[in-house]
Amino acid sequence: MKTQPYTRNVLIVDDEHNLRDSLAEYLALEKFICSGAEDGKKAFSLLEDTIFDAVVLDLRLPEIDGLAVLTTIKDRFPSLPVIMISAHGDIQDAVEAMKLGAVDYLVKPFDPAELAIRLEKAITGSRLIHMAQVGRRLANSLIQIVFGGGHQYP
Amino acid sequence: MGNSLSFRRTIFVLIMIAVASIGVLFVFHTANNHRARIEYRAFQIMTGIVERYGTEESFTPELWSSLIGFGLYNNFGLTLYRFGSAPASILERNAEPGVLNLSEHTVTMIRKLGFVPSINGPSLKFRRKQSLNERTNRIFPHEQGIKKRTPPAHIRFASTVFIEVNVAQLIRQSYIEIGVLIAVFFSLLVAVPLLFRYSERIIQYRDREQRNLNLVQLGEAARTLAHEIKNPLGVIKVQCATLQRVLPEAFHKNIFVIGEETQRLVTMTDRLRGFLQNNSGNPQSISVPALFEQYGIRYGDALRIKPIENSSLVVLVDPDFLVQMLDNLIVNAKEAVLNGSSVPELFCTEGNETASFSILDCGTGVLPEDKNHIFDLFFTKKIQGSGIGLALVKRLAELSGGSTGYRSRKEGGSIFWITVPLAHKGDIS
Numbered sequence: 001m002k003t004q005p006y007t008r009n010v011l012i013v014d015d016e017h018n019l020r021d022s023l024a025e026y027l028a029l030e031k032f033i034c035s036g037a038e039d040g041k042k043a044f045s046l047l048e049d050t051i052f053d054a055v056v057l058d059l060r061l062p063e064i065d066g067l068a069v070l071t072t073i074k075d076r077f078p079s080l081p082v083i084m085i086s087a088h089g090d091i092q093d094a095v096e097a098m099k100l101g102a103v104d105y106l107v108k109p110f111d112p113a114e115l116a117i118r119l120e121k122a123i124t125g126s127r128l129i130h131m132a133q134v135g136r137r138l139a140n141s142l143i144q145i146v147f148g149g150g151h152q153y154p
Numbered sequence: 155m156g157n158s159l160s161f162r163r164t165i166f167v168l169i170m171i172a173v174a175s176i177g178v179l180f181v182f183h184t185a186n187n188h189r190a191r192i193e194y195r196a197f198q199i200m201t202g203i204v205e206r207y208g209t210e211e212s213f214t215p216e217l218w219s220s221l222i223g224f225g226l227y228n229n230f231g232l233t234l235y236r237f238g239s240a241p242a243s244i245l246e247r248n249a250e251p252g253v254l255n256l257s258e259h260t261v262t263m264i265r266k267l268g269f270v271p272s273i274n275g276p277s278l279k280f281r282r283k284q285s286l287n288e289r290t291n292r293i294f295p296h297e298q299g300i301k302k303r304t305p306p307a308h309i310r311f312a313s314t315v316f317i318e319v320n321v322a323q324l325i326r327q328s329y330i331e332i333g334v335l336i337a338v339f340f341s342l343l344v345a346v347p348l349l350f351r352y353s354e355r356i357i358q359y360r361d362r363e364q365r366n367l368n369l370v371q372l373g374e375a376a377r378t379l380a381h382e383i384k385n386p387l388g389v390i391k392v393q394c395a396t397l398q399r400v401l402p403e404a405f406h407k408n409i410f411v412i413g414e415e416t417q418r419l420v421t422m423t424d425r426l427r428g429f430l431q432n433n434s435g436n437p438q439s440i441s442v443p444a445l446f447e448q449y450g451i452r453y454g455d456a457l458r459i460k461p462i463e464n465s466s467l468v469v470l471v472d473p474d475f476l477v478q479m480l481d482n483l484i485v486n487a488k489e490a491v492l493n494g495s496s497v498p499e500l501f502c503t504e505g506n507e508t509a510s511f512s513i514l515d516c517g518t519g520v521l522p523e524d525k526n527h528i529f530d531l532f533f534t535k536k537i538q539g540s541g542i543g544l545a546l547v548k549r550l551a552e553l554s555g556g557s558t559g560y561r562s563r564k565e566g567g568s569i570f571w572i573t574v575p576l577a578h579k580g581d582i583s
Contacts, residue, residue: 019385022396025396026395087385108384108385108387109384109387109388109389109391111391112395112396113395
């Protein structure tokens with residue numbers, strides 16, 4: 001499994017290759033490293049092989065629906081932030097995506113600069129949470145070493 | 155379509171005139187043939203009785219309820235068989251064979267035997283060369299297979315037959331038949347135009363249904379197009395942003411124009427999608443004073459808001475719909491005022507079941523010839539207008555259970571208004 005700890009790896013899942021490539025090209029200018037997947041299966045395959053910092057996921061995908069892909073991603077990679085994109089301006093879709101664990105929702109056609117900002121925020125937030133979890137685990141280990149079993153970091 | 159309908163109507167009228175003429179002629183003809191019909195029926199009875207007499211052992215003329223008299227006579231006019239009013243001698247009646255006497259109640263007929271003309275009655279239609287047994291079987295089918303006896307000897311000597319029949323029943327039957335014919339004919343005369351009109355209506359309904367179906371399909375196609383167009387628009391926007399970053403500043407203005415036009419397309423697509431939606435959204439109770447407060451903050455000095463008399467005025471409408479309708483009207487009002495010389499005014503009045511939001515401007519107004527089209531889809535007089543804005547306002551107002559309207563002001567300018575339902579106590583959460 002490849003790891004790229006100091007880069008911002010983003011997986012773009014959209015069946016429109018022009019949008020995928022255009023987004024990747026723009027995000028590359030913003031120092032993101034992007035990979036593309038045209039459907040859920042390809043996305044799962046890439047997620048197994050590479051560690052990504054965020055996923056940009058289209059709501060409408062062939063074969064496996066975007067919400068189903070989101071559910072699977074959140075099952076396998078709970079801390080991976082997912083930003084949903086859709087041509088629908090339907091608030092119900094946004095609410096459903098948020099309930100399933102998406103961190104953000106953008107309606108097409110969106111400003112890529114806005115996507116870059118939201119990705120940045122999502123990745124930073126995710127890393128902070130991750131660091132907090134690591135710190136908490138470290139603190140617990142120290143407490144158990146010093147005070148013995150039964151004590152925990154609050 | 156109109157030509158086809160008028161052509162069909164002309165053809166129909168001609169057919170009806172032809173049918174009416176034929177019907178009238180037929181009724182007259184039937185009435186004139188009244189006597190012939192009775193003669194014909196009497197002749198049928200006579201033929202039947204003679205046939206029966208020649209084949210049955212026990213001939214009982216009483217079976218014929220309408221039979222008054224029946225007799226068979228030889229060449230000398232002397233009686234061979236006599237029943238009822240039949241004379242003892244045919245010479246006594248001083249009547250020649252073939253003579254028919256049709257009185258008010260009876261018909262009397264004297265005929266020569268041995269001459270049987272072809273009879274076209276429903277039960278007596280047979281060929282000349284058929285045997286007597288075959289003929290009898292046809293007349294009395296229930297007796298088929300029974301061996302017939304040889305006719306009695308005296309029938310072979312009979313040359314003349316006399317018959318007297320009570321015709322009251324026949325005449326009544328004849329009149330009933332004519333009456334029924336006339337009734338059926340006039341019923342048809344009334345029913346056919348009704349059926350024609352009904353068929354016309356069915357054709358009209360079918361055409362209308364087809365047109366509605368086409369419109370629904372067109373709406374679906376437009377909705378799908380409005381949705382699918384977002385992907386290419388998204389790609390253009392992303393490409394514009396990329397080019398903005400990588401190209402020298404000299405090209406930024408060009409990219410800005412592309413971006414601006416793309417945004418116009420996005421707005422038009424969104425409006426078209428809004429116009430094509432067919433549900434009332436998510437109606438919620440909205441406090442009008444609170445809404446006006448928000449509008450005051452949003453538009454500032456660019457919009458004058460008249461205070462509302464009823465501070466607890468609440469309407470029931472989808473908030474997005476209401477905001478979209480008001481925004482469209484306010485933007486139109488602002489654009490109608492040249493050089494921003496005056497500020498549009500927003501005010502609300504309360505009716506029985508609805509609240510009316512009005513936008514007043516002191517602009518150029520609407521040309522008289524455009525008044526009936528301003529709410530039509532794609533009707534616009536603006537250089538960069540899409541013609542969707544006011545159509546969308548009307549559509550959203552109707553979907554919300556309200557209406558929309560316009561009138562010119564005497565002082566110049568226009569007043570556009572929308573009405574939306576008032577929220578009842580049960581609706582207010």
